[in-house]
Amino acid sequence: MQLDDVAIPVENVLGAVGKGHKVAMCTLNLGRMKMSANCAGTAKKILATTTQYATERRQFGHPIADFGLIQRKLADMASRAYAAESVAYRTSGLVYHALEDTDGMGPPTLDDKLNTLTEFSAECAMAKVFTSEAYNALADEALQVFGGYGFSEEYSPARMYRDSRITRIYEGTNEICRLYAQRAMLRRAWKGDLDFDSAIEALSAEAPNGGLEALQHADSNWGFEPIASGIRDLKKIYFYLVQAVSEGIEKDRMFDADNQQYMASLADVAIEIFGAESTYLRVAKHKLAGAPGSDLAEALARICFQRSVERIGSEANEILSALAEHGDLRSHLDHISKWLPLPAGLIETRAFVARSVLDIGGLPASMT
Ligand SMILES: Cc1cc2nc3c(=O)[nH]c(=O)nc-3n(C[C@H](O)[C@H](O)[C@H](O)COP(=O)(O)OP(=O)(O)OC[C@H]3O[C@@H](n4cnc5c(N)ncnc54)[C@H](O)[C@@H]3O)c2cc1C
Structure with missing residues:
Protein backbone atom coordinates (compact mmCIF):
# COMPACT_ATOMS: atom_id res chain seq x y z
CA MET A 1 0.00 0.00 0.00
CA GLU A 175 16.92 -13.72 11.37
CA ILE A 176 16.32 -9.96 11.18
CA CYS A 177 15.89 -9.71 14.98
CA ARG A 178 19.20 -11.51 15.56
CA LEU A 179 21.05 -9.18 13.20
CA TYR A 180 19.26 -6.15 14.64
CA ALA A 181 20.02 -7.01 18.29
CA GLN A 182 23.71 -7.65 17.68
CA ARG A 183 24.09 -4.53 15.55
CA ALA A 184 22.28 -2.39 18.15
CA MET A 185 24.61 -3.62 20.92
CA LEU A 186 27.77 -3.04 18.85
CA ARG A 187 26.63 0.43 17.80
CA ARG A 188 25.90 1.35 21.40
CA ALA A 189 29.33 0.05 22.40
CA TRP A 190 31.02 2.07 19.63
CA LYS A 191 29.15 5.17 20.81
CA GLY A 192 30.35 4.53 24.37
CA ASP A 193 26.85 3.80 25.76
CA LEU A 194 27.83 0.20 26.58
CA ASP A 195 31.24 -0.41 28.07
CA PHE A 196 32.48 -3.32 25.95
CA ASP A 197 36.09 -2.02 26.08
CA SER A 198 36.47 -2.54 29.85
CA ALA A 199 34.89 -5.96 29.54
CA ILE A 200 37.37 -6.95 26.83
CA GLU A 201 40.33 -5.50 28.78
CA ALA A 202 39.21 -7.45 31.85
CA LEU A 203 39.55 -10.70 29.90
CA SER A 204 43.32 -10.51 29.86
CA ALA A 205 43.57 -8.95 33.33
CA GLU A 206 41.45 -11.82 34.65
CA ALA A 207 39.61 -9.32 36.83
CA PRO A 208 36.74 -11.16 38.48
CA ASN A 209 33.86 -9.20 36.97
CA GLY A 210 35.29 -5.94 35.64
CA GLY A 211 32.95 -4.29 33.18
CA LEU A 212 31.08 -7.49 32.44
CA GLU A 213 27.75 -6.00 33.39
CA ALA A 214 28.03 -4.11 30.10
CA LEU A 215 26.12 -6.79 28.22
CA GLN A 216 22.97 -6.27 30.22
CA HIS A 217 21.69 -3.93 32.85
CA ALA A 218 21.68 -6.30 35.79
CA ASP A 219 24.62 -7.87 37.58
CA SER A 220 24.24 -11.53 38.42
CA ASN A 221 26.76 -11.44 41.25
CA TRP A 222 24.27 -12.66 43.83
CA GLY A 223 22.18 -15.73 44.48
CA PHE A 224 23.12 -19.35 44.03
CA GLU A 225 26.34 -20.83 42.75
CA PRO A 226 27.53 -22.28 40.43
CA ILE A 227 25.07 -20.69 38.00
CA ALA A 228 26.02 -17.16 39.11
CA SER A 229 29.71 -17.69 38.34
CA GLY A 230 28.79 -19.69 35.23
CA ILE A 231 26.88 -16.73 33.80
CA ARG A 232 29.82 -14.42 34.47
CA ASP A 233 32.03 -16.88 32.57
CA LEU A 234 29.59 -17.09 29.65
CA LYS A 235 29.76 -13.30 29.39
CA LYS A 236 33.55 -13.57 29.16
CA ILE A 237 33.10 -15.92 26.21
CA TYR A 238 30.78 -13.40 24.55
CA PHE A 239 33.33 -10.60 24.89
CA TYR A 240 36.15 -12.88 23.75
CA LEU A 241 34.13 -13.64 20.60
CA VAL A 242 33.30 -9.95 20.05
CA GLN A 243 37.02 -9.24 20.25
CA ALA A 244 37.86 -12.06 17.82
CA VAL A 245 35.25 -10.85 15.30
CA SER A 246 36.38 -7.22 15.69
CA GLU A 247 39.98 -8.23 14.97
CA GLY A 248 39.02 -10.50 12.08
CA ILE A 249 36.55 -8.25 10.23
CA GLU A 250 36.96 -4.57 9.39
CA LYS A 251 34.53 -2.38 11.29
CA ASP A 252 32.86 -0.93 8.18
CA ARG A 253 32.29 -4.45 6.77
CA MET A 254 30.91 -5.89 9.99
CA PHE A 255 27.25 -5.65 8.91
CA ASP A 256 27.75 -6.75 5.28
CA ALA A 257 25.57 -9.59 4.02
CA ASP A 258 28.52 -11.97 3.78
CA ASN A 259 29.35 -11.42 7.47
CA GLN A 260 25.82 -12.12 8.74
CA GLN A 261 26.76 -15.58 9.98
CA TYR A 262 29.23 -14.04 12.45
CA MET A 263 26.68 -11.49 13.64
CA ALA A 264 23.98 -14.13 14.08
CA SER A 265 26.33 -16.42 16.04
CA LEU A 266 27.30 -13.53 18.32
CA ALA A 267 23.60 -12.72 18.72
CA ASP A 268 22.86 -16.33 19.64
CA VAL A 269 25.48 -16.21 22.38
CA ALA A 270 24.03 -12.94 23.72
CA ILE A 271 20.45 -14.27 23.53
CA GLU A 272 21.37 -17.45 25.41
CA ILE A 273 23.08 -15.39 28.12
CA PHE A 274 20.04 -13.09 28.31
CA GLY A 275 17.76 -16.13 28.71
CA ALA A 276 19.91 -17.95 31.25
CA GLU A 277 20.56 -14.80 33.27
CA SER A 278 16.89 -13.71 33.29
CA THR A 279 15.91 -17.15 34.58
CA TYR A 280 18.68 -17.18 37.14
CA LEU A 281 17.85 -13.67 38.44
CA ARG A 282 14.20 -14.64 38.85
CA VAL A 283 15.09 -17.78 40.81
CA ALA A 284 17.59 -15.88 42.96
CA LYS A 285 14.84 -13.38 43.88
CA HIS A 286 12.45 -16.26 44.53
CA LYS A 287 14.94 -17.84 46.94
CA LEU A 288 15.78 -14.55 48.66
CA ALA A 289 12.06 -13.96 49.24
CA GLY A 290 11.77 -17.45 50.76
CA ALA A 291 8.82 -18.16 48.44
CA PRO A 292 7.57 -21.76 48.24
CA GLY A 293 8.59 -23.85 45.23
CA SER A 294 12.17 -22.59 45.04
CA ASP A 295 13.53 -26.15 44.57
CA LEU A 296 11.48 -26.52 41.41
CA ALA A 297 12.47 -23.03 40.21
CA GLU A 298 16.16 -23.80 40.76
CA ALA A 299 15.90 -27.12 38.91
CA LEU A 300 14.20 -25.37 35.97
CA ALA A 301 17.02 -22.79 35.90
CA ARG A 302 19.67 -25.54 35.90
CA ILE A 303 18.17 -27.22 32.84
CA CYS A 304 17.89 -23.86 31.07
CA PHE A 305 21.48 -22.96 31.97
CA GLN A 306 22.85 -26.24 30.63
CA ARG A 307 21.01 -25.76 27.34
CA SER A 308 22.53 -22.28 27.01
CA VAL A 309 26.03 -23.59 27.77
CA GLU A 310 25.73 -26.17 24.98
CA ARG A 311 24.46 -23.63 22.46
CA ILE A 312 27.14 -21.09 23.37
CA GLY A 313 29.89 -23.71 23.04
CA SER A 314 28.64 -24.60 19.58
CA GLU A 315 28.38 -20.96 18.38
CA ALA A 316 31.86 -20.21 19.78
CA ASN A 317 33.24 -23.13 17.76
CA GLU A 318 31.56 -21.75 14.63
CA ILE A 319 33.08 -18.30 15.03
CA LEU A 320 36.55 -19.30 16.16
CA SER A 321 37.04 -22.08 13.64
CA ALA A 322 36.12 -19.69 10.82
CA LEU A 323 38.36 -16.85 12.02
CA ALA A 324 41.38 -18.61 13.47
CA GLU A 325 44.38 -19.75 11.50
CA HIS A 326 44.71 -23.52 11.80
CA GLY A 327 47.47 -23.32 14.41
CA ASP A 328 45.56 -20.76 16.50
CA LEU A 329 42.29 -22.63 16.75
CA ARG A 330 43.50 -24.98 19.48
CA SER A 331 44.76 -22.10 21.63
CA HIS A 332 41.49 -20.15 21.14
CA LEU A 333 39.45 -23.19 22.13
CA ASP A 334 41.71 -23.87 25.12
CA HIS A 335 41.29 -20.23 26.12
CA ILE A 336 37.50 -20.29 26.18
CA SER A 337 37.26 -23.81 27.60
CA LYS A 338 38.24 -22.47 31.04
CA TRP A 339 35.09 -20.32 30.95
CA LEU A 340 32.76 -22.96 29.55
CA PRO A 341 31.05 -24.49 32.59
CA LEU A 342 31.40 -28.26 32.96
CA PRO A 343 28.30 -30.22 31.99
CA ALA A 344 25.96 -30.83 34.89
CA GLY A 345 24.26 -34.22 35.20
CA LEU A 346 20.59 -33.50 34.59
CA ILE A 347 18.94 -36.92 34.64
CA GLU A 348 17.88 -36.62 38.30
CA THR A 349 17.00 -32.94 37.87
CA ARG A 350 14.71 -33.70 34.94
CA ALA A 351 13.04 -36.56 36.82
CA PHE A 352 12.35 -34.20 39.74
CA VAL A 353 10.94 -31.50 37.45
CA ALA A 354 8.76 -34.02 35.62
CA ARG A 355 7.32 -35.32 38.91
CA SER A 356 6.50 -31.75 39.98
CA VAL A 357 4.96 -30.89 36.61
CA LEU A 358 2.83 -34.06 36.71
CA ASP A 359 1.70 -33.30 40.30
CA ILE A 360 0.73 -29.73 39.48
CA GLY A 361 -0.51 -30.31 35.91
CA GLY A 362 2.06 -27.95 34.35
CA LEU A 363 3.82 -24.96 35.92
CA PRO A 364 2.13 -23.16 38.81
CA ALA A 365 0.23 -20.13 37.50
CA SER A 366 1.51 -17.97 40.34
CA MET A 367 5.22 -18.91 40.35
CA THR A 368 7.10 -15.80 41.51
C1 LIG B 1 -0.25 -14.28 9.73
C2 LIG B 1 0.59 -13.05 9.45
C3 LIG B 1 0.29 -11.87 10.09
C4 LIG B 1 1.03 -10.72 9.83
N1 LIG B 1 0.70 -9.55 10.47
C5 LIG B 1 1.35 -8.42 10.16
C6 LIG B 1 0.96 -7.16 10.74
O1 LIG B 1 0.02 -7.10 11.54
N2 LIG B 1 1.64 -6.04 10.39
C7 LIG B 1 2.68 -6.09 9.50
O2 LIG B 1 3.27 -5.03 9.21
N3 LIG B 1 3.08 -7.25 8.95
C8 LIG B 1 2.44 -8.42 9.24
N4 LIG B 1 2.83 -9.61 8.66
C9 LIG B 1 3.95 -9.59 7.73
C10 LIG B 1 5.22 -10.11 8.39
O3 LIG B 1 5.73 -9.14 9.27
C11 LIG B 1 6.22 -10.47 7.27
O4 LIG B 1 5.74 -11.67 6.67
C12 LIG B 1 7.62 -10.66 7.83
O5 LIG B 1 8.16 -9.43 8.24
C13 LIG B 1 8.58 -11.27 6.78
O6 LIG B 1 8.54 -10.54 5.58
P1 LIG B 1 8.29 -11.33 4.22
O7 LIG B 1 7.12 -12.22 4.39
O8 LIG B 1 8.26 -10.32 3.13
O9 LIG B 1 9.57 -12.27 4.07
P2 LIG B 1 10.92 -11.92 3.33
O10 LIG B 1 11.39 -10.54 3.71
O11 LIG B 1 10.79 -12.23 1.88
O12 LIG B 1 11.90 -12.97 4.01
C14 LIG B 1 12.08 -14.30 3.52
C15 LIG B 1 13.26 -14.93 4.27
O13 LIG B 1 14.46 -14.19 3.99
C16 LIG B 1 15.04 -13.72 5.20
N5 LIG B 1 15.58 -12.38 4.97
C17 LIG B 1 14.97 -11.33 4.40
N6 LIG B 1 15.77 -10.26 4.39
C18 LIG B 1 16.93 -10.64 4.96
C19 LIG B 1 18.17 -9.99 5.25
N7 LIG B 1 18.37 -8.70 5.00
N8 LIG B 1 19.13 -10.69 5.85
C20 LIG B 1 18.95 -11.99 6.16
N9 LIG B 1 17.81 -12.67 5.91
C21 LIG B 1 16.82 -12.01 5.32
C22 LIG B 1 13.90 -13.69 6.21
O14 LIG B 1 14.39 -13.82 7.54
C23 LIG B 1 13.07 -14.90 5.78
O15 LIG B 1 13.62 -16.07 6.33
C24 LIG B 1 2.11 -10.77 8.91
C25 LIG B 1 2.43 -11.98 8.27
C26 LIG B 1 1.67 -13.10 8.53
C27 LIG B 1 2.04 -14.39 7.80
Missing part, protein backbone atom coordinates in the same frame (compact mmCIF):
# COMPACT_ATOMS: atom_id res chain seq x y z
CA GLN A 2 1.36 3.42 -0.86
CA LEU A 3 0.03 6.69 0.57
CA ASP A 4 0.87 9.81 -1.37
CA ASP A 5 -0.19 13.42 -0.72
CA VAL A 6 -2.76 12.35 1.89
CA ALA A 7 -3.95 15.19 4.15
CA ILE A 8 -3.61 14.26 7.86
CA PRO A 9 -5.32 16.41 10.53
CA VAL A 10 -2.68 17.95 12.82
CA GLU A 11 -4.14 16.24 15.90
CA ASN A 12 -3.64 12.83 14.23
CA VAL A 13 0.11 13.24 13.61
CA LEU A 14 2.20 10.83 15.71
CA GLY A 15 5.47 12.43 16.81
CA ALA A 16 7.30 14.99 14.69
CA VAL A 17 6.56 15.39 10.98
CA GLY A 18 9.26 13.58 8.96
CA LYS A 19 10.20 11.35 11.94
CA GLY A 20 7.62 8.62 11.36
CA HIS A 21 10.33 5.99 10.95
CA LYS A 22 11.22 6.26 14.65
CA VAL A 23 7.55 5.77 15.64
CA ALA A 24 7.28 2.77 13.31
CA MET A 25 10.48 1.17 14.67
CA CYS A 26 9.38 1.72 18.26
CA THR A 27 6.03 0.12 17.47
CA LEU A 28 8.04 -2.93 16.42
CA ASN A 29 10.03 -2.84 19.69
CA LEU A 30 6.82 -2.67 21.70
CA GLY A 31 5.31 -5.46 19.59
CA ARG A 32 8.36 -7.66 20.20
CA MET A 33 8.17 -7.06 23.94
CA LYS A 34 4.45 -7.91 24.05
CA MET A 35 4.99 -10.93 21.83
CA SER A 36 7.43 -12.35 24.36
CA ALA A 37 4.63 -12.42 26.97
CA ASN A 38 2.25 -13.97 24.46
CA CYS A 39 4.77 -16.70 23.53
CA ALA A 40 5.59 -17.44 27.18
CA GLY A 41 1.92 -17.66 28.21
CA THR A 42 1.04 -19.93 25.29
CA ALA A 43 4.06 -22.11 26.03
CA LYS A 44 2.76 -22.66 29.58
CA LYS A 45 -0.67 -23.56 28.22
CA ILE A 46 0.92 -26.11 25.84
CA LEU A 47 2.80 -27.65 28.76
CA ALA A 48 -0.42 -28.02 30.77
CA THR A 49 -2.28 -29.61 27.82
CA THR A 50 0.59 -32.01 27.12
CA THR A 51 0.96 -32.97 30.78
CA GLN A 52 -2.73 -33.83 31.00
CA TYR A 53 -2.59 -35.95 27.83
CA ALA A 54 0.51 -37.79 29.08
CA THR A 55 -1.39 -38.87 32.21
CA GLU A 56 -4.45 -40.01 30.20
CA ARG A 57 -2.88 -41.84 27.25
CA ARG A 58 -1.96 -45.44 28.12
CA GLN A 59 0.51 -47.70 26.27
CA PHE A 60 2.06 -51.01 27.36
CA GLY A 61 -0.27 -51.00 30.39
CA HIS A 62 0.91 -47.60 31.71
CA PRO A 63 0.11 -43.93 31.29
CA ILE A 64 2.83 -42.65 28.93
CA ALA A 65 3.76 -40.15 31.70
CA ASP A 66 5.40 -43.12 33.49
CA PHE A 67 8.05 -43.40 30.76
CA GLY A 68 11.40 -41.68 31.29
CA LEU A 69 11.55 -40.25 27.79
CA ILE A 70 8.14 -38.59 28.14
CA GLN A 71 9.24 -37.23 31.53
CA ARG A 72 12.38 -35.85 29.94
CA LYS A 73 10.29 -34.00 27.36
CA LEU A 74 7.98 -32.58 30.04
CA ALA A 75 10.96 -31.36 32.07
CA ASP A 76 12.63 -29.73 29.07
CA MET A 77 9.34 -28.14 28.02
CA ALA A 78 8.80 -26.82 31.56
CA SER A 79 12.27 -25.29 31.71
CA ARG A 80 11.84 -23.59 28.33
CA ALA A 81 8.42 -22.22 29.31
CA TYR A 82 9.77 -20.95 32.64
CA ALA A 83 12.81 -19.36 30.95
CA ALA A 84 10.58 -17.73 28.31
CA GLU A 85 8.37 -16.27 31.03
CA SER A 86 11.44 -15.01 32.91
CA VAL A 87 12.69 -13.23 29.78
CA ALA A 88 9.25 -11.69 29.17
CA TYR A 89 9.05 -10.45 32.78
CA ARG A 90 12.56 -9.03 32.68
CA THR A 91 12.15 -7.24 29.36
CA SER A 92 8.81 -5.67 30.24
CA GLY A 93 10.18 -4.78 33.69
CA LEU A 94 13.15 -2.97 32.13
CA VAL A 95 10.88 -0.95 29.83
CA TYR A 96 8.17 -0.15 32.39
CA HIS A 97 10.60 0.84 35.15
CA ALA A 98 12.50 3.09 32.74
CA LEU A 99 9.21 4.77 31.76
CA GLU A 100 8.26 5.28 35.41
CA ASP A 101 11.63 6.95 36.01
CA THR A 102 11.55 9.32 33.03
CA ASP A 103 11.02 12.52 35.03
CA GLY A 104 8.67 11.83 37.91
CA MET A 105 6.41 14.61 36.52
CA GLY A 106 3.30 12.79 35.37
CA PRO A 107 2.80 10.27 32.58
CA PRO A 108 5.62 9.79 30.07
CA THR A 109 5.40 11.81 26.86
CA LEU A 110 5.53 10.23 23.40
CA ASP A 111 9.22 11.20 23.22
CA ASP A 112 9.91 9.52 26.59
CA LYS A 113 8.27 6.36 25.29
CA LEU A 114 10.16 6.42 22.00
CA ASN A 115 13.51 7.01 23.74
CA THR A 116 12.91 4.20 26.24
CA LEU A 117 11.85 1.74 23.55
CA THR A 118 14.92 2.68 21.52
CA GLU A 119 17.18 2.18 24.55
CA PHE A 120 15.84 -1.34 25.07
CA SER A 121 15.41 -2.30 21.42
CA ALA A 122 18.14 -4.97 21.61
CA GLU A 123 16.48 -6.58 24.64
CA CYS A 124 13.06 -6.50 22.90
CA ALA A 125 14.52 -8.22 19.80
CA MET A 126 16.38 -10.81 21.91
CA ALA A 127 13.24 -11.50 23.95
CA LYS A 128 11.24 -12.04 20.75
CA VAL A 129 13.75 -14.56 19.42
CA PHE A 130 14.20 -16.42 22.73
CA THR A 131 10.52 -16.74 23.59
CA SER A 132 9.25 -17.53 20.09
CA GLU A 133 11.83 -20.30 19.71
CA ALA A 134 10.89 -21.67 23.14
CA TYR A 135 7.20 -21.62 22.11
CA ASN A 136 8.04 -23.40 18.83
CA ALA A 137 10.08 -26.05 20.66
CA LEU A 138 7.18 -26.70 23.05
CA ALA A 139 4.67 -26.98 20.21
CA ASP A 140 6.94 -29.45 18.43
CA GLU A 141 7.40 -31.64 21.51
CA ALA A 142 3.69 -31.47 22.37
CA LEU A 143 2.91 -32.91 18.94
CA GLN A 144 5.45 -35.68 19.56
CA VAL A 145 3.94 -36.57 22.95
CA PHE A 146 0.50 -36.83 21.30
CA GLY A 147 2.02 -39.25 18.75
CA GLY A 148 -0.15 -39.92 15.67
CA TYR A 149 -3.07 -37.99 17.19
CA GLY A 150 -0.81 -34.92 17.35
CA PHE A 151 -0.58 -34.94 13.57
CA SER A 152 -4.37 -34.97 13.20
CA GLU A 153 -6.24 -31.66 13.02
CA GLU A 154 -8.81 -33.09 15.46
CA TYR A 155 -6.33 -32.74 18.35
CA SER A 156 -4.91 -29.47 19.67
CA PRO A 157 -1.16 -29.92 18.88
CA ALA A 158 -1.65 -29.49 15.10
CA ARG A 159 -3.13 -26.04 15.74
CA MET A 160 -0.46 -25.23 18.37
CA TYR A 161 2.24 -26.17 15.89
CA ARG A 162 0.86 -23.97 13.10
CA ASP A 163 0.15 -21.02 15.41
CA SER A 164 3.61 -21.18 16.96
CA ARG A 165 5.28 -21.10 13.56
CA ILE A 166 4.21 -17.55 12.66
CA THR A 167 5.87 -16.11 15.77
CA ARG A 168 9.31 -16.69 14.22
CA ILE A 169 8.20 -14.71 11.15
CA TYR A 170 6.19 -11.63 12.11
CA GLU A 171 7.29 -8.54 14.08
CA GLY A 172 10.60 -8.95 12.20
CA THR A 173 11.74 -12.47 11.32
CA ASN A 174 14.05 -14.08 13.86
